[in-house]
Amino acid sequence: MSARLETARAVAVAALRRLAGMAATLLVTSFLVFSSLYLAPGDPVSFLIRGRSPDPQELVALRHRYGFDKPFPVRYWNWLDGVLHGDFGQSYLFHQSVAAVIWSRLPSTLLLVAVSTLMIAVVGVGAGVVGALRRGTRTDSAVLLMVTFGAAVPSFVAAIVLRSVLGVRLGWFPTIGNGTGTLDRLHHIVLPAIALSVTFMALVTRVTRSAMLDELRREHVEVALSRGLPRRTVVRRHVFRNALGPVVTVSGLLVSGMLVSTAIVETAFGMSGIGSLLVQSVDELDFQVVQAIVLLVVAAFVVVNTLVDLLYPLIDPRVAAAGSAR
């Protein structure tokens, strides 16, 4: 009884330490993103307003927000305080707050990422499992070939091929825009989602395949099989469950990778979203929007990684027993 209490305590302490680590990492990354502004050549204010005629009132607001007369740590603190309250500054391109601009484009990007995640989970994990179970067969070779080529087909290449073949040549899918209404939106999102998933599918397939192979080689699998348990049950309960660990570990990489790649896919398909907003903002010198998106993507990576670490003991109880505190 007390041993269980002890374990629970160890897990709780580990989780708290992990959360503290996340907070520290977020603090450092936000500091880096904030100070990147000062790497830009020239005076920060003229950098922020370059390319447009500054309205005196805007200039005052900008000086106030960035507090250029104050010492650097104070400036960072002011900025961070704003960010924590959802204030990312003003977008000069849209004459709106950065938060409002991002917020209005977030749903379509999240839908795109969600559909892609579903595809990656089903196809990527599925192909990895099949490849591992039929190791050395033609099916496995096909899976490996798919992995090698998939990893090398960047989303912009996938986008142009899908667009010209399935969009323009065959006319099965629309080639531009987000669409309106649920069905039309989903119809518009099919090709972008495939383009976004290809590379990551290859990654997930490879990780799943090698994790499955590692698990299949383990002694306990052989024992379970020799005791007469059906292979299907052994694969599902003993192999697949353990193989999920490494797959889940790459999800932080997947989320941030996909968010960045939406820049390519949304631009290629002329869709509105966070990714195309990032590119447009760089193009139009709207730096505060760029800064906010960079911060969000990095934060997404850190948060997802922390979540994975926290949830890992649920997938793999051995980790909880070890009371890992990284």
Add this chain to the structure above:
Amino acid sequence: MTTPPTASLAPRSGLPVLRTLRLLGGGWLVRVSAVILVLFVLVAALGPLLAPQDPTFGDLENTLVGPSAAHWLGTDQGGHDTFSALIEGTRTSLIGPLAVVLSSTVAGIAVGLFSAWCGGWVDAAVSRVLDILFAFPSLLLAILAVALFGKGITAPVLAMAIAYMPYTARLVRGLTVQEKTRPYIAAYQVQGHSPVFTAVRRLLPTIGPTVLAQSTVNFGYALLDLAALSFLGLGVQPPTPDWGAMINQAQAAILQGQPLSAIVPATAIVVVVVAFNIVGEHLGDRLAGRES
């Protein structure tokens, strides 16, 4: 396809290239990949000498024409010869990733060696910093660099060198921690060799091949990132020929049902990256096999 006959027929003599290929070993896929890489490097080196036409010259009377004797791979919507652009774009497309990989490898080796050699709190601190750098995807850092310093590839290349450095650093650190416990390192230290000498002249050569394998794979990824950046219109700017920029330029032509001027550079990108991945992974596998 089968094994290239020249490689298997010529016994010990033959061209130096073939000998190197044999040293590389592996199946036909690895050899073909190596040959492809050598070809592209040659094209990058010779560049303008090989291009039949000036890729910056727009023949407005022959826009979006298909393959012909005059234009082997057709022209784009500006009337530029796609074949010539492909050839001259090879140099721009390969030199960026090369700079990224060289600088990130050198920096990664330095950081990794230093971290593992010092151990203790220095090692712990360096690991934390690397963890934080891992949070910045390379393409995102490259885009941020463009936002700060303007379009082009100099700033993104530097940013990506920083983004790729942690991968090499972590690998080198791991290998060094392992190697440090081996007796030969202790032997050098007992003989009074300086740590820097032991690390750089004795330890580095043993872990070098593994690092090279990682860098080869990194080259492919860096090429993809930089091509993506140019595709977004943030990297190499026209009229400088570049594969990613060519695809960007061909966007409108795709909608008109003339995707050739986009398919050509896209194929080049995929072929080169696949070749780099195959060679890199083969190097890695071979080294792993030798060590076990």
